[in-house]
Amino acid sequence: MLMMLVEGMIRQMTILVDLDLDDGSIALNGAESQSRADAQVEPIIRCKEIVKHFGDQTVLSGVNLDVYPGETMVIMGGSGSGKSTLLRTMIGTHKPDEGSIELFGQCVCDLDEEGLNEVRKKFGILFQSGALFNSMTIAENVALLLREHTDLDDEIIDIQVKIKLELVGLREDAHKYPAQISGGMKKRAGLARALALDPKILFYDEPSAGLDPVTSAQIDQLIIALSRQLGVTSVVVTHEMDSAFAIADRMAMLDRGVMLCLDQRQWFEHLRDMPEAEAQNMDENRRLVRQFLRGDADGPLASRRDEVGYGEDLFGMTPDLVTRTPSVQPTRG
């Protein structure tokens, strides 16, 4: 156990040497990004035909998603498309109504709370808010899981906490309480806590939302470094496109609970950069994904607003009447 711990520490310190968090720049060792979606490798996460309803609303409609060890999978999609729900289903917070989730080759849908807690020790989660305990310092927040789930001495825990905080650039703020740090720092502290037990998988929900560009880039570089140097598998929900393209090995696009596209990052880059004339010949789904990637005002997503039936909702008019008949008839004078 101690040997594994020491090895883990050394590997993490290697990241510290390579990451220069002060100026946002990074030098990465090792091979260039390579596809880990090798057909020979078993997925570390397998979502099969996931269906999730909330009341009458179907939020996920038969979603399939395999994530391979060491890769960074980015899940994109508009607001309300089901990204966070999919993430929560993967980590066992929501039970799917249909389909199954396997983590580390084990089906988690039928596990009781105790079984789930065992699996949860092997992954970390970074929630949007950081989800820190306000009555504890940052260091205590990071130490908490180590105290609960290991029998390490206080001295070793202190060292582990310092390494995690240094990784996210917060070692000197260890004594502060969540109320005393900025939103970006909270997020980084949340990441340090998610790393506490040296997880094999890290789930992130909007890691860069609300961060300044430099902090956001630093979080991106940390995600990349964790993947390349520690072999951590990352599942990242985001609609920050710069960040998505910076970190992804593969990308998935959810639209209204349906998995529209799932492919290598390069495929999405090609789609994003495709000339307009060429893009016009594509089917609606691809044009929709392209519009999302580019953040264009015009495209299939824009025309959806007409489907909403706003006038019908307000005045009981049919869409036809709403678009063609003025709401107030002009008077003749």
Ligand SMILES: Nc1ncnc2c1ncn2[C@@H]1O[C@H](COP(=O)(O)OP(=O)(O)OP(=O)(O)O)[C@@H](O)[C@H]1O
């Ligand atoms: N616990 C819940 N109870 C009822 N409805 C829910 C619940 N969680 C999510 N929903 C609904 O499911 C849909 C998808 O929500 P979800 O949070 O997954 O979207 P999202 O893609 O993460 O959006 P955003 O980008 O805004 O975070 C929304 O319509 C939401 O209102």
Ligand SMILES: [Mg+2]
């Ligand atoms: Mg969400």
